[in-house]
Amino acid sequence: xxxxxxxxxxxxxxxxxxxxxxxxxxxxxxxxxxxxxxxxxxxxxxxxxxxxxxxxxxxxxxxxxx
Numbered sequence: 001x002x003x004x005x006x007x008x009x010x011x012x013x014x015x016x017x018x019x020x021x022x023x024x025x026x027x028x029x030x031x032x033x034x035x036x037x038x039x040x041x042x043x044x045x046x047x048x049x050x051x052x053x054x055x056x057x058x059x060x061x062x063x064x065x066x
Contacts, residue, residue: 021052021055024048024051024052024055025052027048028047028048028049028051028052030048031047031048032047032048033045033046033047033048034046034047034048034051036051
């Protein structure tokens, strides 16, 4: 069974992702770190710049404009 997202939910998701991307880029410029889960689920500190580069690569792969 495949879930079809409503147009309203899709727009809300896009707006939320854009806000997160903008905040992450701002934090990357300031040199902040972020805590994410590694492959084993343990916390791992990474630079915000790493996450920005990773997100840009995901958008490019999915052909989503910046």
